[in-house]
Amino acid sequence: MADSNGNSKHENGETKIKAKPRIERNRVLVTGGAGFVGSHLCTYLVERGDHVICVDNFFTGSKENVAHLLGKTNFELIRHDVVEKLLLEVDQIYHLACPASPVHYKYNPIKTIKTSFIGTMNMLGLAKRTRARFLLTSTSEVYGDPLEHPQTEGYWGNVNCIGERSCYDEGKRAAECLTFDYQREHNLEVRVVRIFNTYGPHMALDDGRVVSNFVAQALTGQPLTIYGDGQQTRSFQYVSDLVEGMVRVMDGPYTGPFNIGNPTEFTMLELAQVVKEVVNPDAQIVYKENTADDPSRRKPDISKAKKALGWEPKVALREGLSRMVSDFAKRLGVEAPKVPGRA
Numbered sequence: 001m002a003d004s005n006g007n008s009k010h011e012n013g014e015t016k017i018k019a020k021p022r023i024e025r026n027r028v029l030v031t032g033g034a035g036f037v038g039s040h041l042c043t044y045l046v047e048r049g050d051h052v053i054c055v056d057n058f059f060t061g062s063k064e065n066v067a068h069l070l071g072k073t074n075f076e077l078i079r080h081d082v083v084e085k086l087l088l089e090v091d092q093i094y095h096l097a098c099p100a101s102p103v104h105y106k107y108n109p110i111k112t113i114k115t116s117f118i119g120t121m122n123m124l125g126l127a128k129r130t131r132a133r134f135l136l137t138s139t140s141e142v143y144g145d146p147l148e149h150p151q152t153e154g155y156w157g158n159v160n161c162i163g164e165r166s167c168y169d170e171g172k173r174a175a176e177c178l179t180f181d182y183q184r185e186h187n188l189e190v191r192v193v194r195i196f197n198t199y200g201p202h203m204a205l206d207d208g209r210v211v212s213n214f215v216a217q218a219l220t221g222q223p224l225t226i227y228g229d230g231q232q233t234r235s236f237q238y239v240s241d242l243v244e245g246m247v248r249v250m251d252g253p254y255t256g257p258f259n260i261g262n263p264t265e266f267t268m269l270e271l272a273q274v275v276k277e278v279v280n281p282d283a284q285i286v287y288k289e290n291t292a293d294d295p296s297r298r299k300p301d302i303s304k305a306k307k308a309l310g311w312e313p314k315v316a317l318r319e320g321l322s323r324m325v326s327d328f329a330k331r332l333g334v335e336a337p338k339v340p341g342r343a
């Protein structure tokens with residue numbers, strides 16, 4: 001006779017425990033999962049039912065970014081530096097761990113290039129041991145100061161290999177090289193995305209990137225700082241579009257590299273004007289000298305991702321900015337402005 005748990009006594013006196021149904025879940029490692037992009041990716045994967053293991057050394061990321069996931073049974077957080085080896089059993093690896101903003105990656109450039117190269121090699125080693133599918137988050141910075149516009153994945157780039165930004169740019173180029181070498185040499189399933197400027201909630205307030213700078217300045221009543229003449233262009237992608245693109249690349253059949261970005265171009269001056277409109281119409285604009293090696297134009301050609309994966313960004317700049325304002329206002333301890341059309 002079975003008891004209320006379904007366990008029964010065998011005639012030899014042993015209790016036979018009823019097997020619990022096995023829940024088949026993808027075990028997904030997200031390195032850098034407590035950072036800006038990683039925290040949104042972890043949320044997406046946890047919500048769709050994957051078992052997510054978030055690994056981070058909290059250099060630029062924070063526990064607060066994933067605090068809403070900490071009680072979930074399908075989420076684990078591990079403090080670990082990817083420059084050190086890691087032993088886990090996983091089915092997929094999203095490798096994001098690496099500081100992404102110039103202030104952070106220039107803070108300790110040798111550590112940045114170690115994170116890019118050794119960190120990526122360690123995670124590829126883990127993928128090789130577990131036969132996990134591996135996705136590298138590369139960057140539009142592999143194109144350097146591009147001589148082709150817009151940039152397709154076939155463009156080899158124009159990078160200054162001894163400049164201040166090269167710890168990041170060359171680090172990512174070496175990480176891409178390693179990733180494809182692991183595919184060629186070990187037949188590993190790899191995926192590569194080249195991410196273009198992305199913004200949204202959970203960006204570090206002090207990361208010096210233009211969108212977070214402008215939004216924080218507008219919210220706190222400071223002038224918006226434009227470096228250079230404001231005519232350099234960038235394209236800005238809202239973080240939910242990026243997450244959707246990354247997941248499609250990981251789950252899809254193609255290796256890439258894929259450009260994942262929003263091709264709509266804005267000059268810095270136009271961006272400042274949209275931020276004024278959405279956040280604080282009274283904000284002033286000031287101009288300062290530009291930094292070294294700042295690319296003058298950057299715009300993705302996303303036809304490859306569109307054709308192969310049916311992916312394209314959906315969130316327009318005004319909408320995306322209004323979605324990130326309340327998170328920034330909360331963290332800055334100021335009142336969020338009323339965004340037109342939102343409660």
Ligand SMILES: NC(=O)c1ccc[n+]([C@@H]2O[C@H](COP(=O)([O-])OP(=O)(O)OC[C@H]3O[C@@H](n4cnc5c(N)ncnc54)[C@H](O)[C@@H]3O)[C@@H](O)[C@H]2O)c1
Pocket residue numbers: 031032033034035036037038055056057058059060061062080081082083095096097098099100101104115119137138139140194195196197198199204
């Ligand atoms: N956000 C963008 O616009 C953008 C653009 C291009 C590429 N990317 C790439 O996407 C990834 C995520 O970027 P993000 O914007 O979320 O940056 P982020 O700085 O917010 O996140 C990076 C995360 O990696 C962690 N990390 C850094 N070094 C580590 C190490 N050695 N070991 C373990 N964890 C480490 C940080 O603590 C942080 O949580 C990065 O690889 C970045 O190069 C981002």
